[in-house]
């Protein structure tokens with residue numbers, strides 16, 4: 001699946017604009033504040049039905065307008081596809097794929113996979129475990145779409161168990177009522193843990209390799225850190241039983257894969273607490289690139305990678321390494337920059353350049369500077 005073009009209407013700073021994407025690298029450039037990140041966000045919104053910057057979709061509607069709309073044209077072996085996302089504050093979001101309305105774009109198999117690097121996303125390395133769990137679960141779903149059902153089954157069983165814990169606490173039921181739920185919960189938990197473990201395992205080597213190429217030394221590693229040591233559902237049921245009094249006291253279930261984490265380490269220590277900002281940034285880039293590589297070898301398409309403002313923070317060798325890594329596996333990537341000089345090979349054949357100026361997107365207008 002390749003994204004061919006994006007067009008937007010009343011999306012953030014854009015009244016109406018459209019741009020084609022290259023088959024490989026597309027460079028979106030212009031001075032600060034012209035709308036580069038807005039366009040990157042629009043592409044993400046058009047492919048997923050969500051913003052990568054805000055949980056409040058109202059922010060996306062251009063000031064003074066009622067409705068925003070993004071349309072993505074894509075292409076796969078079967079032919080062209082059209083995705084649209086429309087949003088009017090107060091109304092449910094309207095999303096369509098090839099003309100048919102869909103509830104959740106994320107569940108649609110014929111949508112382009114996207115992976116996004118934004119400065120805020122450093123939270124994935126630095127922030128709370130819940131962020132890494134959610135990211136890992138999205139990666140699992142990108143790899144094996146059918147396994148999204150496992151995570152849903154676990155979430156449902158957990159919610160039921162927590163409701164029963166609340167009743168136990170209130171004295172309106174007995175521990176025996178938990179038996180059936182614990183059985184379901186444990187089965188779903190073990191399946192979920194197996195998916196997560198496998199996803200991390202198949203990404204480990206790529207992660208270390210990409211780190212090395214991006215010049216992040218100290219033997220960086222990612223490791224799945226399940227909360228439970230259980231290797232069978234019965235084992236987890238025993239663990240839950242042991243913790244039942246504490247759970248009742250607390251009012252919810254405190255043990256199980258909803259407390260998992262991924263350890264991202266360098267020299268054996270968590271980058272989350274000991275890494276410099278620069279090391280954390282490289283680790284995030286490496287994680288996203290490694291995941292993209294793994295997905296590319298197992299799924300029919302490599303995810304479109306959206307990178308916002310990444311080059312200004314990297315030195316020359318790392319910029320070159322990043323461009324090289326992005327080209328591997330043949331997927332699409334979009335990079336925003338204020339400065340074309342920050343992108344090695346920006347004038348190479350196959351690199352698309354789009355300039356943002358006056359709220360418009362202008363394709364490939366820069367002549368190659370003489371003598372460079």
Ligand SMILES: Nc1ncnc2c1ncn2[C@@H]1O[C@H](COP(=O)(O)OP(=O)(O)O)[C@@H](O)[C@H]1O
Pocket residue numbers: 011012013014030031032033034035036037038039059060061062063
């Ligand atoms: N809903 C909106 N309506 C109109 N303009 C917006 C909206 N949201 C953000 N903007 C404007 O977008 C501009 C920033 O665009 P952005 O894409 O972040 O710039 P950059 O090119 O530096 O990445 C700001 O001037 C901001 O006021």
Ligand SMILES: [Mg+2]
Pocket residue numbers: 036037038308309336
């Ligand atoms: Mg920006």
